[in-house]
Structures are given as C-alpha cells and as structure tokens.
Amino acid sequence: MQIVLAFLLFFVGFVSLITFFTLWLIRKVYEKEHLRKVFGLLTLSSVGVMVLSFVIIINAPSPEKVTKSITERGSQVTGLKTSEQKFLKNNKEIEDLAEKAEETAVIKEEKDRLAAEEKAEAESLPKEQLVKVALVKEDDSVLGKSNDVIYNVFQSGDDEINETISDIEFDESEKVLMVTVKGKDGLSEKSIGLGFYEDSTAVYRELAKDDRIDEVWLTITFPMRDTYGNVANEDVMGTYMSRKTMDKINWQSFDYQKLLDVVDGKRIYPQFVQ
Numbered sequence: 001m002q003i004v005l006a007f008l009l010f011f012v013g014f015v016s017l018i019t020f021f022t023l024w025l026i027r028k029v030y031e032k033e034h035l036r037k038v039f040g041l042l043t044l045s046s047v048g049v050m051v052l053s054f055v056i057i058i059n060a061p062s063p064e065k066v067t068k069s070i071t072e073r074g075s076q077v078t079g080l081k082t083s084e085q086k087f088l089k090n091n092k093e094i095e096d097l098a099e100k101a102e103e104t105a106v107i108k109e110e111k112d113r114l115a116a117e118e119k120a121e122a123e124s125l126p127k128e129q130l131v132k133v134a135l136v137k138e139d140d141s142v143l144g145k146s147n148d149v150i151y152n153v154f155q156s157g158d159d160e161i162n163e164t165i166s167d168i169e170f171d172e173s174e175k176v177l178m179v180t181v182k183g184k185d186g187l188s189e190k191s192i193g194l195g196f197y198e199d200s201t202a203v204y205r206e207l208a209k210d211d212r213i214d215e216v217w218l219t220i221t222f223p224m225r226d227t228y229g230n231v232a233n234e235d236v237m238g239t240y241m242s243r244k245t246m247d248k249i250n251w252q253s254f255d256y257q258k259l260l261d262v263v264d265g266k267r268i269y270p271q272f273v274q
Helices: 002-025 033-059 063-124 127-136 142-154 189-207 243-248 256-262
Strands: 165-171 176-182 215-225 231-242 265-268
Touching: 142 165, 142 176, 142 189, 189 215, 189 231, 189 256, 231 243, 231 256
Parallel strands: 176 215
Antiparallel strands: 165 176, 215 231, 231 265
C-alpha cells in the first residue's frame, strides 16, 4: 500500500512538473512577471514531490519482507490466541479443581459433624447402654441377630435391652458366643427354674440356625438373698452347647425339661434343678 501511494505521488509530481514547467516557459501568455514566478515555484514543488516519492519507493520494503512480516505477525497473533486459549483452559481447570476441592471439603465437614454428633451421643449414654447402641448398628452380624433372639426370649415386662442382656460377646476366631442375661421371676423356685429351662432351650433352638456359631455359653442371673438378708444378682444357671450337640437335637419335638441332660456343660443352683 505504501509503494502504491508513492508511485501515485510520483506520477502526480511528474505531471505537475511538465505542466508548470511548460507554463513557465511560455512567457508570452503572461502579462505579469509575478505569475511566471508562481509557476516557477510550483515547478520546483513538483520536483520536490517527485524526489520525495522516489525516496519512499527506494526505502519501501520488498514484497518478500512484507510477506515475511505479515507471516510473523500472523504467527504472533496465532501464538497469542493459542496462549489465550491455554490460559482459559488452565483457568477453567483451576476453577473445576477449586470447585471439587470445595465440594470435598463440604462432604468431609459434614462427615466430621455427623461423627462428632454420634460420638457425643454415645458418650452421653450410660456405659451399660453402649452395648445396645453397638448391637443396633450390627443387625446382620452374629451379635446383632443373637441379640435380637435373646432379647425376644428373655425380655420381661418393660425391661430395656440393656436391662435384659448385661453382656454379650462373640469370638470370631473360635466362633463362640457368650451371653449373660437376667432370668425372669416366677411364683415359686420351681416355676422360676422351669422358666430358665424353657427360655434357654428357646435361645439354643434359634441360635442353632446360625451356622456362624459353633458354641454357645449362656449364663442366667437372678437376685438371690443370703443368710443376712442381703439381695444381689448371682449367676444361678450356666450352660454351654456345641455345634455338634445343637445339630443332633430335633428341636421340633425336644422337651425343654431335659435340657440339662443334653448340654455339653452346666452349673445351676440346686433349688432351680428340675
């Protein structure tokens, strides 16, 4: 574009030079000398314009340089666009990571809050009720199912589970379940003893259905009065039964009064023996 304008300027200067120089030579046309001077100055101006345009043409960059410059500028523009795209992409990735980090922090905060609430609730419970809380969360475990079975059998009146089951443990390596429960009261020592037999048989019958248990130890406590009139809960009946024995018994027709004849081990206060 610069070269085209220079050539156009050179052409205009050349035409002006011819015109004004011709008019300057024709002296007879002008009656006044100052007009001839004016055309002389215009002629010199035309020469100056031609010289200026010639200098511009000489100093103008070659087409190859112009093409190279355009290419370089195009590359720079492309590079800028690419850099801008990378910047926007990186910025978007940073925003996504920040958003994910914020979501993760919120989830962690919520989990920590729930865990803190559970811990505070557990710590606020009496020690004997902690067993109940743990068992409720393990409904599908041996402890969870055994807990339900034993509580349903030995529950008396409005007694809570922690009042009925004072201790329950399961040794996973040996597959041994150990339970301590409160026996039900009755009208006489005989009726109380029969209740112990019947309830123990019901527990063994239900626990025998769980193949994860190889042995059950069942201890029954009951308030006893000593010679001095003091009353305290004592282990009045304890039995244990192995998987082998549980599998031998026909539970549909078994007589619970014969429980002590089939168990693998026993200890019982004499007044409750039937």
